[in-house]
Amino acid sequence: MARRTGRRPGNPDTREAILAAARSAFAEKGFDGASIRAIAAGAGVDPALVHHYFGTKDQLFLAVMDAPIDPGTLIPDLVAGGRDGLGERLVRTFLTIWDSPAGAVGVALLRSGINNDWSARLLREFLTSQILRRVLAGLDLDPAEAPLRSSLIASQMAGMALMRYVLKLEPLASAPAEAVVAAVGPTMQRYLDADLSAVRAALG
Incomplete structure (x- = not known):
């Protein structure tokens, strides 16, 4: 599993x-x-110092979220195979990360997002900007439908994480990863492929 690389600690304050x-x-x-x-202005430092400590804005956001992995290192391989089978690949990668020690951080982020509106905003931004946008950018999708498809995929991912890792609802909580992939992957694929015209019309 690819982990984000660190920078020199620098002045803690x-x-x-x-x-x-x-x-x-x-x-x-x-x-x-x-x-x-x-x-930088909010921190009372020069912008160059922000780049010195954290690199890019994406890397700074990962540090803010205390993210154990950098989605940017995983997503290119996920979307390289195109849309076919992407639903299963997304679920399999998701479970690989959450079933590893890094999953403890994911559980903490999810719990915090449920209980705190501030954390919920950050978690939503993380899902949108660091994961879903990158996944969908590699596919040939109607830009007008991308936000709806993103939200549907996110709902499935968050729901699966909540039930399997936070509430520990059985038999999902202890089900083998490949069984979950087989059950949930087709739903994720439908969110990528299904005709959403009726849904879009209902939403106005």
Whole structure:
């Protein structure tokens, strides 16, 4: 499993000030709306220092989320095979990560997102900007349908994580990974392939 590479620790106070400012900016403005310049201003540092400690905005966001993996290192392989079978590949990769020690961080993030609106905003931005956008960008999809497909996929992923890892609902909680892939993969694939015209019409 690919893990994100770290940077030099630097001054703890400066790093924490940057992380605090970034956490506020990402939660309030979203990933796209938050800028390195604004985050630096909020932390009282030069923008170059933010880049020095954290690199890119994506890497800073991963640090804010304390993400155990960098989705950017996994998603290219997922979408390389095209849309066919992607539903199963998504579920299999998801379970591989959550069934590993890194899953403990995912459970903590999910619990926090359920109980805290601030954390929920960050988790939503993480799913949208770091995972779903990258998955769908590699596919030939109607841009007008991408947000709806993203939200449907996210609902399946979050629901599966909640039931298997937080509430531990049996028999899903202890089911072998491949059994879950076989059961959930086709649903994920339907969210990628199904005709959503009726749903879009209902939503206006």
